[in-house]
Amino acid sequence: MKHKVLVLCFLLSQVSFLMSSENYGIAVHGGAGVMKNLSENQKQKIEEQIIKTLTEAFKIIEQGGTSMDAVEFAVSEFEDSPLFNAGRGSVYNSEEVQEMDASIMSGQNRSAGAVASVRTIKNPIKVARKVADLTEHVMLIGEGAEKFAEQIGEEIVSKDYFYSEKNLKRLRKAKNKSTNLNLIQDKIGTVGAVAIDKYGNIAAATSTGGMTNKMPGRVGDSPIIGSGTWAQNNVCGVSSTGHGEFFIKYQVAKEVCTRIEYLNKSIVEASQEIIDELEQIEAYGGIIAIDYDANIAMPFNTDGMIRGGITNKRKIFVEIY
Numbered sequence: 001m002k003h004k005v006l007v008l009c010f011l012l013s014q015v016s017f018l019m020s021s022e023n024y025g026i027a028v029h030g031g032a033g034v035m036k037n038l039s040e041n042q043k044q045k046i047e048e049q050i051i052k053t054l055t056e057a058f059k060i061i062e063q064g065g066t067s068m069d070a071v072e073f074a075v076s077e078f079e080d081s082p083l084f085n086a087g088r089g090s091v092y093n094s095e096e097v098q099e100m101d102a103s104i105m106s107g108q109n110r111s112a113g114a115v116a117s118v119r120t121i122k123n124p125i126k127v128a129r130k131v132a133d134l135t136e137h138v139m140l141i142g143e144g145a146e147k148f149a150e151q152i153g154e155e156i157v158s159k160d161y162f163y164s165e166k167n168l169k170r171l172r173k174a175k176n177k178s179t180n181l182n183l184i185q186d187k188i189g190t191v192g193a194v195a196i197d198k199y200g201n202i203a204a205a206t207s208t209g210g211m212t213n214k215m216p217g218r219v220g221d222s223p224i225i226g227s228g229t230w231a232q233n234n235v236c237g238v239s240s241t242g243h244g245e246f247f248i249k250y251q252v253a254k255e256v257c258t259r260i261e262y263l264n265k266s267i268v269e270a271s272q273e274i275i276d277e278l279e280q281i282e283a284y285g286g287i288i289a290i291d292y293d294a295n296i297a298m299p300f301n302t303d304g305m306i307r308g309g310i311t312n313k314r315k316i317f318v319e320i321y
Contacts, residue, residue, distance in 0.1 A: 023294035025311025026057050026067075026195035028074050030084050032241045032286035032305035035320060043320060046083055050308040050318045053077045058310045061195060067203035067237075068106050068129070071193040075102070075125040075205045078191035082164065084306075085189025087123060090162055090209025092171040093216050098162045100209050101223040102128045103139075107202035107231035114139040114223035120146055122155040125207045128223070130154065139223060167212070174213040189306075190222060192229070192239025194290040202290065204229045204237040204253070211244075220244025226254040234292050235261050236270075241305070242285010246278060256289050271297035 030046060038046075057074040061067065079087025079102075090098040102124035103114035113132030115124050116139060127149045131140055140148055150156050190208040197203075206229045208222040221228035221244035228244070230253035231237040238253040247253075252274060259270035271289050278285065279301040286300025286307075294311045298319075308318035 023312055024061050024196050024198050025290065025294040025296070025309060025314065026054065026061060026070050026074065026193060027288045027290050027296045027298065027309035028054060028057075028078075028191070028193045028307065029239060029241055029286065029288045029298070030078065030191055030306030031189040032284070032300045032302045035304035035306075038320070042083075046306055046320065047318045049078070049081055049083055050306065051316060054308050054310050054316055054318075057193070057195070058316075061197050064198060066199070067195040067197040067201050068104065070195045070197065071203045071205040072104060072125055072129050074193040075104075075191055075207050076123045079123050079125060079207055083189070084191050085209045086191045086207040087209075088162060089164065089167075089189060091167045091212040093210070093214045093218070094171075094175070095216050096168065096171060097159070097216070098209055099214075099216065099218075100124045100207070101219055102205070102207035103223040103225060103229040104128045104132060104205040105203065105225055105229050105231040105237075106132070107204075107233040107235070107237055110232070112138050112225045112229075114225065114229075115145040116141040116219045116223045117217055118142065118145050118149075119159065120156050121149050122157045122161065125205055127152075127154050128205070138225065141219075170212050190241040192222075192241060192288060194231070194237035194239050194288055196237070196290055196292065196294050200233065200292070202231045202233050202235075202237040202292070204231040204239050206239045206241075208241075221247035221252070224248055226251045228253060230254045230257055232257045232261075236267055236289050236291045238271075238287055238289045240285060240287045242278070242302075243283050246281070246283035247285065250274075250278070250283075252278070252287065256287065260291065267291040267295050267297045268299075272299045275299040275301050
């Protein structure tokens with residue numbers, strides 16, 4: 001009898017594993033905003049970076065890696081590229097300094113980590129992951145986050161590493177106007193990733209340099225769990241990009257999963273509804289989301305959103321408009 005019980009438990013565990021690992025994949029974004037002036041060369045470079053990153057991140061999942069590993073890798077790759085408003089490509093605040101924000105979340109146990117207003121951390125998303133894994137906290141900011149990064153051996157760089165003549169000109173142009181540059185323009189390039197692995201675990205991550213000409217110390221939605229980033233097993237994972245103040249007030253990332261969980265909405269319905277509602281109050285941006293069955297949604301209400309994805313049931317794709 002005892003033997004039969006053990007066999008039954010084993011079979012049930014195998015069924016559970018097969019159910020959780022049926023579909024898997026990853027989606028990424030490189031920000032939503034006004035993209036009418038992108039040259040063909042710029043579009044090609046962006047598409048090449050998205051394809052390269054998606055291919056390598058998906059390989060992590062295919063080979064049995066976790067969704068947390070995949071989204072951390074994808075976002076760190078974007079942080080290393082000057083093409084996006086995150087990490088190396090971050091825009092300047094009003095004092096001509098880059099202040100970066102990032103967050104990451106696991107849907108398995110709702111473990112989450114974030115950093116905000118950091119200036120010398122090469123890859124904010126890697127430190128956000130370490131906050132989740134190595135501390136009892138969720139968010140570290142400014143000098144405290146940088147000191148923690150240095151203590152654990154994450155790469156610290158000089159401010160020259162982030163220097164960008166293009167972004168400086170953009171800042172000075174904004175200062176010469178009576179009002180700031182369009183806020184959506186300043187969100188082009190915020191990066192994010194959502195994924196589900198073979199074990200059914202969902203993860204999400206987001207990283208940004210914020211807004212051109214922002215006040216020193218300003219923090220948007222990207223490092224805020226529930227606003228810029230949310231992951232919940234058996235429901236969905238979300239990363240957002242847009243006018244951060246509105247995304248914070250309306251807890252956009254979590255709201256997508258809430259509508260799926262309690263209103264039985266599909267990932268496409270829940271995501272699109274929220275973006276439509278934001279547009280009604282003149283809040284602009286977009287989200288990427290992946291659900292428990294590796295279905296992907298990528299709605300936005302701006303001229304474009306850099307985005308792409310790949311799953312075991314859908315070939316790699318990249319779109320901007």
